[in-house]
Amino acid sequence: MSEPTDRPMDRIDAVLERETQDYMGRTVPYQVPISAYPTDSHIIIVNSPGSGELKDGRHDRWMTLAKHLQERQVATMVTYNAPRPDNQVQLPWEAYSHKGASWNGLLIDSLAYVIEYSLEHAAQLCGTGSPTVYLSGFSSGGSAVGAVAFRYPEVRRILLLSTYDSVGDIFYEGVSRFPGDIYLAYGGSDPMAGFLAYVLRCGPLAAASLHIREAPDCDHRFSGADNSRVLTKAFYWAFQGDETFPSPEGGLQLYE
Helix, strand or coil, X not given: CCCCEECCCCXXXXXXXXXXXXXXXXXXXXXXXXXXXXXXXXXXXXXXXXXXXXXXXXXXXXXXXXXXXXHCCCCEEEEECCCCCCCCCCCCCCCCEXXXXXXXXXXXXXXXXXXXXXXXXXXXXXXXXXXXXXXXEECHHHHHHHHHHHHCCCEEEEEEECCCCCCCHHHHHHHCCCCCEEEEEEECCCHHHHXXXXXXXXXXXXXXXXXXXXXXXXXXXXXXXXXXXXXXXXXXXXXXXCCCCCCCCCCCCCCC
C-alpha cells in the first residue's frame, strides 16, 4: 500500500496494492485508489460506486457528497474504485473481467480491503479507533456491499442504491446474514432494482430492520438535478433519520 497522501487535511488519498489470480491461476496485480474526507464525527461511510464510475463518481457526485458530509461533520466518507473491466478475456461464467480475473471477485475484494483500511486508519479518519461504520453502494457497488457487510461487526447499517444482484448468489448469501439495518432506495423507473426490493421483502433476512423506499420519476442513474438532490437525501434518510426522503427538498444538488 502506498502511504496516505495528505492534501490539506480536507482529503486523504491512498492506493492499495493487491493481487488476485486469473482464470489460469496466474497472479494479477491491481490497485485500489482511495479518497477519504476526514471528520471528528466518529462515523465512517465506505462508499462503493457503480461499475462505470471512478472513486469521485460520475459528474464528481461522490466527491461532492463527501465534502458536503464532511462540512456538516455528519461522517467521514471513504470512496474508492475497483479496477475497471477490460474484457481482455471473456469468462464463460460472468460478463466482465479484468486481465482475465473475475471482475465480480475484484469488486467484492476491493470493498473488503477498503473497509479494512478504514478500520485500521479510523483514528486519523474520524477521530476514534472504534468507529461506527456504515456502507453505501450504488448499482453493482450495492451488490458488493450486500455481499460483504456481514463480515464486519463494526458495520451497523447499509444503504443500497439502485442495487441489483450483479455479483450473483454471493449477494444473497451475504445480505441475508447481515444483522444490522438495511436501507434500500431505488427509482420508480428502475424495474431491476425494484425487483430486488421485492425479493428482499420476501426474506429471509437476519437484519434488525429493512427500510425500502421508491423515488418517483427517477431512473437507475438518478438522472437530473432534482434526482441528484434525492440521492443526497437518501444518505440523510439512512444515516441521519430524515423521514422526508424521497422528497428532494433540502438535498444538495450533486449534478445537473
